[in-house]
Amino acid sequence: MRFAVFYIATLATFAMLGVLIPQVPEAMRGNSAAIAVWVESERGTFGPFTETMQRLGLFEVFHAKWFLFALGFLVVNVTTCTFNRWSPTFRNVFRPPRRVPDSFFDRAHNRTVLAPIGIDALAPALRKLRYGVETRVENGTTYVFADRHPWTQLATFVSHLALILFISGGLITWFTGFSAEIFTGEGTTAPVFAVSNPNQLQVRVDSTTGRFGDQGNALDFRSKLTIFKNGREVAHGTTTVNDPFKYGGYRFHQVGYFADGAELRIRDVATGNAVFHETFPLEESTAAPSVTMTDASGKTLLVDTIAPTDFLAGASGAIVHVPGTDRVIWVGITAKGDKAWELVAFDPQGGGQSGQVRVAEGARGTISGIDVHFDRVAAIPSAVGLGIPGGDTKTLAQLAKGADGADSLTLVSSNTPAISLAPGQPTTVGGLEYTFLGRKPFAGIAVKRDSGAWFIWIATAMLVGGLAVTFYVPRRRLWLRLTPTATQVASLAEKSGGFENDMRILAHRLGVPVPPELQEER
Amino acid sequence: MTPRNELPLDEVSGVEERPQNRREWSGALRSLILPLLLVATIVGGLYYVEQRRGSSGRAADGTGIVTLPADKNSTGRSPSTDIGRAAPDFLLATPDGGTLRLSDLQGQPLLVNFWASWCTPCRQEMPEIVRAYDTRKDRFTVVAINLQENAAQVRDFAQEFGMMFPIVIDSNGGVGEAWHIGGPVKGIPASYFLDVSGVVQARVFGPMTAATLADGLAKIGVVE
Numbered sequence: 066m067r068f069a070v071f072y073i074a075t076l077a078t079f080a081m082l083g084v085l086i087p088q089v090p091e092a093m094r095g096n097s098a099a100i101a102v103w104v105e106s107e108r109g110t111f112g113p114f115t116e117t118m119q120r121l122g123l124f125e126v127f128h129a130k131w132f133l134f135a136l137g138f139l140v141v142n143v144t145t146c147t148f149n150r151w152s153p154t155f156r157n158v159f160r161p162p163r164r165v166p167d168s169f170f171d172r173a174h175n176r177t178v179l180a181p182i183g184i185d186a187l188a189p190a191l192r193k194l195r196y197g198v199e200t201r202v203e204n205g206t207t208y209v210f211a212d213r214h215p216w217t218q219l220a221t222f223v224s225h226l227a228l229i230l231f232i233s234g235g236l237i238t239w240f241t242g243f244s245a246e247i248f249t250g251e252g253t254t255a256p257v258f259a260v261s262n263p264n265q266l267q268v269r270v271d272s273t274t275g276r277f278g279d280q281g282n283a284l285d286f287r288s289k290l291t292i293f294k295n296g297r298e299v300a301h302g303t304t305t306v307n308d309p310f311k312y313g314g315y316r317f318h319q320v321g322y323f324a325d326g327a328e329l330r331i332r333d334v335a336t337g338n339a340v341f342h343e344t345f346p347l348e349e350s351t352a353a354p355s356v357t358m359t360d361a362s363g364k365t366l367l368v369d370t371i372a373p374t375d376f377l378a379g380a381s382g383a384i385v386h387v388p389g390t391d392r393v394i395w396v397g398i399t400a401k402g403d404k405a406w407e408l409v410a411f412d413p414q415g416g417g418q419s420g421q422v423r424v425a426e427g428a429r430g431t432i433s434g435i436d437v438h439f440d441r442v443a444a445i446p447s448a449v450g451l452g453i454p455g456g457d458t459k460t461l462a463q464l465a466k467g468a469d470g471a472d473s474l475t476l477v478s479s480n481t482p483a484i485s486l487a488p489g490q491p492t493t494v495g496g497l498e499y500t501f502l503g504r505k506p507f508a509g510i511a512v513k514r515d516s517g518a519w520f521i522w523i524a525t526a527m528l529v530g531g532l533a534v535t536f537y538v539p540r541r542r543l544w545l546r547l548t549p550t551a552t553q554v555a556s557l558a559e560k561s562g563g564f565e566n567d568m569r570i571l572a573h574r575l576g577v578p579v580p581p582e583l584q585e586e587r
Numbered sequence: 588m589t590p591r592n593e594l595p596l597d598e599v600s601g602v603e604e605r606p607q608n609r610r611e612w613s614g615a616l617r618s619l620i621l622p623l624l625l626v627a628t629i630v631g632g633l634y635y636v637e638q639r640r641g642s643s644g645r646a647a648d649g650t651g652i653v654t655l656p657a658d659k660n661s662t663g664r665s666p667s668t669d670i671g672r673a674a675p676d677f678l679l680a681t682p683d684g685g686t687l688r689l690s691d692l693q694g695q696p697l698l699v700n701f702w703a704s705w706c707t708p709c710r711q712e713m714p715e716i717v718r719a720y721d722t723r724k725d726r727f728t729v730v731a732i733n734l735q736e737n738a739a740q741v742r743d744f745a746q747e748f749g750m751m752f753p754i755v756i757d758s759n760g761g762v763g764e765a766w767h768i769g770g771p772v773k774g775i776p777a778s779y780f781l782d783v784s785g786v787v788q789a790r791v792f793g794p795m796t797a798a799t800l801a802d803g804l805a806k807i808g809v810v811e
Contacts, residue, residue, distance in 0.1 A: 249705075253705065254704065254705045254736075254740075255705050256703070256705055256735075259773055259774075260701075260703075260734055260760070260763060260768060260769065260773055260774060260775050261734055261735070261757070261760030261761075261762075261763030261764045261768060261773070262760055263759050263760055263761065263764075265734075265735045265759075265760055267705065267735070267736070293736070293737060295735050295758050295759055295760075296735055296736050296737035296738070296740075296756065296758055297737060298737070333714070336721070336749055337749065338714065338717055338747075338748055338749030339714075339747040339748050339749070340714040340748075341710075341711075341714070342710065342747060342748075343707065343710065452711055454714070
């Protein structure tokens with residue numbers, strides 16, 4: 066017993082180390098280069114002890130071989146202990162000593178003496194208390210063996226087995242469990258495992274949607290997935306946040322949704338070969354003015370968010386051809402202080418003060434006879450540095466909605482004119498044909514495999530059931546000796562006070578006095 | 588026969604107050620050695636399963652790594668993807684249903700490139716490889732090894748990017764595993780430059796630019 070306490074305390078200490086000491090992030094596991102970088106970042110905390118701690122596995126306690134060995138040894142110990150006690154306990158439950166020596170009635174831990182009772186009255190009273198009753202008569206003395214719920218002694222084995230299953234489940238999860246996250250665009254495929262895994266799975270997001278409430282709160286994400294194994298399509302189904310798609314022991318949970326992605330294809334016109342074909346997320350944002358332009362008669366000429374293509378000192382904007390007129394106006398915004406924005410409009414053909422205007426957000430101004438209302442500052446989804454051919458390394462891609470509500474992808478580079486692309490309409494610039502194939506939302510899919518989960522669930526049920534039976538199902542074994550002068554009762558040692566209580570109930574039902582030592586204190 | 592409700596005489600005995608405390612077994616053998624043997628068996632079994640899981644055998648269709656014929660190994664050492672060693676030979680299926688064996692291509696400089704359509708850096712470097720091949724295809728060839736995708740996906744990608752060189756599919760990832768693609772970080776794209784004898788002269792892990800591609804080709808005698 067002392068060894069068991071020491072051993073479990075040691076294991077708990079090891080586990081505490083794993084909680085207190087920073088552990089290698091799960092995503093880095095198996096990547097020695099990434100782990101080396103991570104460990105280096107911990108050197109500031111642990112100084113000269115860092116390398117020794119790494120060698121001892123203290124940065125990966127729950128994956129360290131010594132920890133797993135210790136857990137495994139605990140399993141074996143519990144197993145050995147359980148089997149060790151199985152035989153005597155089994156005998157005690159199913160082959161109990163039904164007749165005890167007379168001396169036992171004088172030395173049993175729990176014993177009492179009631180007034181003389183006949184077996185005809187005693188047996189039904191015991192049965193009403195849920196005892197099984199067996200009797201025998203020897204030399205004029207009646208011996209009674211009464212046993213209630215003897216099988217509950219076996220519940221302790223159920224609890225032991227639950228403990229073994231808990232640890233086994235953890236070990237199985239460690240050896241065969243898997244967890245990864247995939248972030249991929251609609252219509253694209255991503256691998257589940259690192260490259261060249263013999264059980265490689267690939268996930269294609271056929272479609273993905275997100276449903277949001279009035280306040281922008283997410284209500285539901287849903288994706289249709291196709292799963293490929295080693296190049297062959299093996300499953301097809303739908304996943305949601307709360308209802309994962311399952312295949313081959315893996316669960317595919319939708320854990321994220323991102324609406325602002327774009328698919329762009331660029332071909333080399335000379336060869337016809339694609340030189341770029343990507344579906345990419347636009348995870349950043351660019352500030353852009355939403356404006357409404359009207360003419361002198363009040364007729365609305367333009368309602369649009371102007372995606373900036375020119376980034377001047379302190380201002381960003383673009384040239385706008387005002388519909389229904391021959392006017393061209395540069396419209397942009399500039400920061401005014403820390404929190405406010407100001408619309409800047411400039412008419413290259415205008416002159417003097419009438420050719421430029423500055424307007425605060427929500428206000429209006431007039432430029433060259435056109436009324437410009439600065440509706441608000443919009444955030445346009447954007448991305449920088451996608452390696453788009455034809456541009457520079459910092460090409461900016463912006464996904465905005467045009468005046469007609471249609472999506473528009475604008476590519477801005479420092480060395481080439483800005484390219485504005487409408488969905489499905491190829492545009493050729495500098496020998497390259499650019500085609501914006503449309504807005505493509507992205508889905509975040511978590512792939513998990515937890516083979517030990519069933520063990521844990523079963524173990525939990527067994528542990529709860531075992532403990533409930535042990536603590537709440539009353540087990541008792543009585544031996545009684547009925548003589549003409551007294552009824553002697555003996556029972557096994559019990560830590561609870563159940564014996565006294567049972568005797569009081571029995572005496573009450575049989576109409577005999579409760580012995581003084583069993584009377585309740587008032 | 589004993590009446591049902593009468594105690595049999597032979598069961599008159601003493602009572603064990605706490606029978607569950609009594610141990611059935613004792614001694615070092617049963618208390619220590621047997622549990623240790625059980626632990627060793629379990630750990631050994633799990634280790635065996637883990638080893639099997641990581642092995643890179645042949646695919647179901649018989650493709651994968653094959654023995655490099657002795658007369659095609661000029662180094663006299665076992666094949667490896669280390670610089671200066673004969674590259675491991677393989678037999679892989681093409682997207683059109685045929686097969687291709689690497690050693691059959693000996694006699695010309697080779698660029699062996701591992702890629703997949705889902706791999707963004709692979710897509711980014713592929714136009715450079717296509718361009719280099721299109722301009723110098725009489726002096727070297729490219730063997731593009733797709734990792735574990737289906738033939739239709741591979742054909743579509745090849746057509747879109749204009750890949751006119753041999754393409755094969757590593758259906759179970761075994762060749763990629765044997766070639767240690769990506770080195771310690773195990774990633775794609777990964778490129779190996781083999782000279783006319785099939786000996787590895789250069790490796791590039793990660794996407795190639797026009798410059799790194801030209802450097803690699805120069806090491807196998809293909810210069811502009």
